[in-house]
Amino acid sequence: MKFRNNKIKFLALLTSASLLMQGCNDKFFDAQPDNLLNIESIFSNRSQTENYWGSLYAEIPDIWNQPYSYNYSAISDEIDASNWADGTLNNFNSGAISSDNVPTPYVKQYRKIRQCGIFINNVDKCQELKDADNGEILIKQYKAEAKFLRAYYYWLAMKSLGPVVILPLNEEDAVGDNYQIPRSSWDECVDFVIKQMDEAAADMPDDHTDTQLGRIGKMVVEAVKSEITLFTASPLYNGNTDLSNWRNLDGKQLISATYEASKWGKAATTAKSAIDIAERNGKALFVKNGADAFETAFLSTRNVFWDGYQTEGVWVRPATNRNQWEISSAPRAIAGTAYNGLALVQEFVDDFRMANGQSIQQSSSYDETTYVKQGTPYFDTGTNAMYSDREPRFYAYVTFNGSKIPGAAKSGMTRVEFYSSGNSGKNGAPRDWPKTGYTARKNIHPTFSVNPGVGVNRVAMLIRLSELYLNYAEALNESQPNHPDIAIYLNKVRNRAGLPSIASGLSQDRMREEIRLERRIELAFEGKRYFDVRRWKVADQDGYRQGGDFYGMDMSSGTSLSDPSFHKRVVAVRRAEWKDRFYFMPWGQMEIDRNKQLVQVPGY
């Protein structure tokens, strides 16, 4: 009996075991994610396709996300942020930047370059988009924008790295897995980028507005081309004999040692053409009227960043983290206590002219030893006279000891005090004080407040019309020194800022100096200075010096607004001496290791 019993049990066990094996055999491993996207599914749907298209723009830098994300102001002779501990800024300013620690934005830029190609090759598959109203036109425009952006990301890489690797347009087919590709020469890169942009512009309208604001149209393309041609004509790239040995492994020279004057001519015509398209589309320098000419100039140059972008903004980035800029540069006297950290160096402060257009060296009224008896809407009684009677942009762009509070004031406070015991001085905050005794004021809204949080939503202007004017004046001064347009366009910028017209009959060199100074002031903190001093190849020269000691007021002294012990020039910031390798950023070592055809910038 027992025998049989066991046998039955055994059989039952075996059967159930084999059933278990059998029962789940077929589908046991078949579970796999059913929510995975692929190229086909993304481009089968209009919303996903447009999302793909829209974020092709996403690597366009947010120039007001300073000082970390966009750091060019803090690593040039504009501002200092060294009281805060940012490794990247310190690496640059200590001269320690190398292929091992350099930021590598090009990784993201080349990622976008690939995505632009993917978009161009796949957008036609989106039937839903094709079938939409104006579908074919939309596709054409989207493709053109992708084409522009692909070229633009190359340009961004070129601005910092110099000549870059240009991939074949039909990348997958041409390259396969072999990405061992050398740099193209600067001129080849520029030709490629300009050609791509021209092709793209052909399929674009002039401009986009309202809900489409920020999209690329012909106006933007031409403005970007103006920058590219201006750079290319400049001494760093045009006839630079210092870098004639910078060559690919096969001997190809990367930067031409032969000066071509025609490049300036091309820069001038491109700038003019960009100005023409912009003006044709209603762009003008923004003006906001005040009680008098001075106030008009002040309001115009201050409010352009929130009231004037539709007038003056040639290319805008509709979303910006401008709060980072405002909170970093506004003084502690702001309600809720801002960070009080983006410190203008004295050299820049000194570059602002007197109200009559004279430099402080030329002016007889400039005085650092007395204190004003009567305050103005811009500063309090008792402020050092060196800050009085300056050009309007000085009051729009610079916060100094005694100036009015740039945003909403803390209760009971009317002015900014940078002297040691002052409301934004060194005492009272272990690290949130500007080493130079100045902070940046541009693009801080008068209602800005940290707590309660108040911020006026606005766009970032990547290219303003005034920049195009200055591009044109500069290029023309190099190609046709006596052309009347030089003064006309320079004066448009000067006059809007409340400065008198430039004296007539200046030599080409003097005019060059004036234009360069105008760029420094007008485009302050907008991410231009770092590149300008490089392309001019003057980063080691007086007035443009990027390394060494920078001065400021004596932050460790002073117990009152009119305390002379504060108003004393001291070395505030000490940076590494300039080295010519800083003209270009190195490729990261990771890339040098991977691409054996890639030659590094000399000196790294």
Added chain:
Amino acid sequence: MPGSNALRKSCIFIFLSTGPMIGAAYGQTITLNLKNASLRNAIDAVKKQSGYDLVLFQSNLQGAHPVTVNIGAKSVAEAMDLITKGQPISYELKGNSIVVRRKAAEPNETKAIPQNKVINGIVKDVKGNNLQGVTIAVEGQSKRATTTDVNGRFILEVPNNATLIVSLVGFKSQEIPTAATDKEISVVLVEDQKGLEEVVVVGYGTQKKESNVGSQATVKRAELKVPVANLSTAIAGRLAGVVATQRSGGPGSSGANLFVRGVSTFASSPQSPLLIVDGVPDRDINNIDPEDVESFTILKDATATAVYGTRGANGVIIINTRKGKAGKPSVTAEIQHGITGFTYLPKFVDGPTFMELFNEGQVLRGKAPAYSADIIEKHRTGVDPDLYPNVNWYDELFKKNAANSRANVNITGGADVAQYYISLGYYNETGQFKTEDIESYNAALKYDRFNFTSNLGVNISKRTKLDFGINGFLSNYNEPARGRDQIFALATQYSPHITPIRYSNGLWPLVKGTTENPYKAMTQSGISNKYNNVVRSNLRLTQDLDFITEGLKVNGLFAFDVTLDNNLKRSRNLPSYFAEGRDENGALKMTLTDAGSPDLSYELLRFSTRRMYLESSLNYTRSFGPHDVSGLLLFNQSDFADGNERVKSYQAAIPYRQRNVVGRATYAYDRKYLFESNFSYSGSDNFTPDNRYGLFASIGAGWVVSNERFFEPIKSIIPHFKLRYSYGSSGNASLNDPNFRFLYLTKYQQEEDGYTYSFGVPGSQRTYRGYYEQLLKGDVTWETSYRHNLGVELNFFNNDLQFIAEIFKEDRRGILMRGLDIPYISGYNSGNVPFLNIGETANKGIDLTLEYNKKMTNGFFMARGTMNYNSNKAVRDNLPPWAYPYLDREGHRISQRFGYISEGLFKTDEQIANSATQPGDVRVGDIRYKDLNGDGIINSMDQTAIGYGDVPLLTYGLTLGGGYKGFELSMFFQGVGMVDMNYASGYAVTPFSQGKTFGNMYEYVTDRWDPENPDKETLYPRLSTNETVTTNYYTSTWWLKRADFLRLKQAELGYNFSNKTFLDKLSISNLRLYVNGTNLFTISPWKFWDPEMGDGRGVAYPNTRVFNLGMRINFK
């Protein structure tokens, strides 16, 4: 079944039947109708119907006649009378036994044959428990033998003056001479530790130790009972072949990182061994009460692990929990209580020193000092601690001591039909964090855990056994909302001179742009409370199939585990202020620096996982004369649904599935020549259908030299000598990150924040969020390990001294790694290039175990040393080719540290001018690096392999134990060698890396380069601050320090009470009192923090030193 008959004939002795008939009524009537039945069958039938035991020797039945009877309802005696009528035997009824004898022979023969007698006996263990299944045999007459019943009793007919041999596996055999008068004997068997190991745990079962050819090691339960929460913490150094590193201690710390024979694959793959509890894979071994552990085993070589197929490559750890033991209930209780304290805690500099050093870092680099002398003096004198603070954060944060308690009660017992083991455990540990009385919550750092284990074994029938085990725990961990290790991190980030702990006006301080006040974070941030509930169950059915063929069993196991974690977090951030100065009345002028959110938030996260495991197997074990064979055929599959916090995507949430078919065959000839082969055919859902299954196999062979005849002459000196070798493959199938599964599919993902773009005027914007390749598909399959293992086992001095040495060599191929050699101009980057089977590594090393055990009349002595050395190597890492051969990671250890070679400090400016350019500021007193490529620039091209790394190459342990009368002393030393750490990272290590207000400094910084005495040897070079970038804190040989250590990990002194009368009054059979200590002292060249904490910043709750008092009671 001819085989079965053959076996029966060769049977040495006949078993007494002790079937499942206990409790049957005796003296019942017998009904029999037999025709020409054998006498034996007739007697068996009576036995069966009566329920009597039978004492009979088959040889006594020689010459019996067939029986033909027709008995109706007679008594046992009547029935036996009829059956034995005319037979050459007589019988006697004794108690409930039928004793059958040969009829007395002729008187003249009687003198020649010694007279037989019946002996009644009972066998117990030292604790007085009856022992079942003990074999009692007569010396020289192997056919005369029996075994004890459930009550430990036996009856055996023996010749006069015979010697009985009483034996049971796990106990020392005894020889008992029976004097002519002995009718009743009582035997006490003593446990034999070596005997216990005669069976070893192997994959999916056990094997006789003698015939095992694989590499495995076990540790005893007693040694696991260290006052720590995690078992993994307890085993470091105990087992030859386990490398364990305990990176932090204290309540809620995670267990040690365990590596079997070191690390043998790249960090992208799992490096840890497969964990198996009660036969079910992937169960966590931490949080098991050591009291409940029956055996703790590691499997190291291919033969031992091949059966685990794709999971075995990193070794296997098997824990079996205790099973019930038949006998009357045995209750054991243990309780211990201890005090804990940090092993090491670095010291910080005080505020004034910090400020002076900062100034020095500025001035020595040509920059302005930040603090004037009178300000520093104000901090020093404490004239106004609100404005000029000076805080030593560690002193303010921690109490001197905390506590640790453990208690366990378990009971085991049962009868033949069922046995049980039931255990209840409690563990509690508190931390050294100070607390403040806050009405609504208690943020104390503490950990409580309740464990339970219940293992039942039921003999459904003689051949069918059901084991049902359920165990689990409920733990509750409480900590400040900011988290345990975060407090240490904050203390290293918070400068000593910027604020007091709390302002005198009661407000909490914060300096904008710096981090949270650690004291506030610890006492005011709210609480985090985590309940972890784990229940694991196993249901195992074992069916003997010896009716088909002897030695065959079928086995089914179903296991189901659930875990439920309940994480409650209530956090807040009280408003913080900064005192800018004092007003004219002397009151502090406060600025709000963080409005905070003073209300306690509520966040409840629940995580749950579920595991199902199914296994069925056929086992076969049998001996044919000198041939021992065994076989295993097994099928299993597992299904694990991960619902833990780390699951961030649907692909990670899809249950993990595995399926294996496993086989093993062993053959031994004459206990001398041993062979074993294993295979596993494994499937995993990780791979494409084409690559889904992999075959892994191993072979092993052994030679027990000591069983050879030629060895006899020296066997008295070397009783055991075995050589064994194995080779085979096993796999490793997944990546560490659960969010990287389905590697054979390209995955697109929508862009994160920061990668979007918007169009439109402010107020009417639309944001576009695109898609990117999160991962490109790769054609992936298994990572495979190929391992050789050669072992020698030698025993000396009557087996008192045992020596095991093993050398191993492993090649790992097809390691899943990303194809990182593609340039990023491709638009792809290290984040999304595909995984491929491209990595290769090698590992080799040696394990040694030397153990000595000596029992003496009044005590014992034992010593065991274990050692593991392993050296691994990256063979192929698929990184892009390096510019210089010395940069190549291939050929070096896995995770080899690379850095610069320090040539000391610069002595003169000329030396700087004549040396390679180092980026940043370079002055006398800065570290000078070797320009390996001679290009005049120090950059990453000048790095090379430096040092060992923070996982030790050499791990060793020494256990010493001794007892005399009631006293017992044991000590366990743990050591590691060939390990170093880099002292150059972290806020408190690198001076002022974050400026003057962020970061603290360990006092080691005061040993720094001194311009007054530039030739003095110092730890730190010329100081600098963050404003001057220097190369001093590069990873280099300057900062590399050996971190070998030898630690008295555990010492215990115990006393066993033997005053029986006293104990009897309390119904206690054994009472043991003990004191022990953990982490008592450490010898190490690494002085900065606990060397076991590893590389990095020394920022974690350190390992703790524990002093314990405990008591263990066995109740009668």
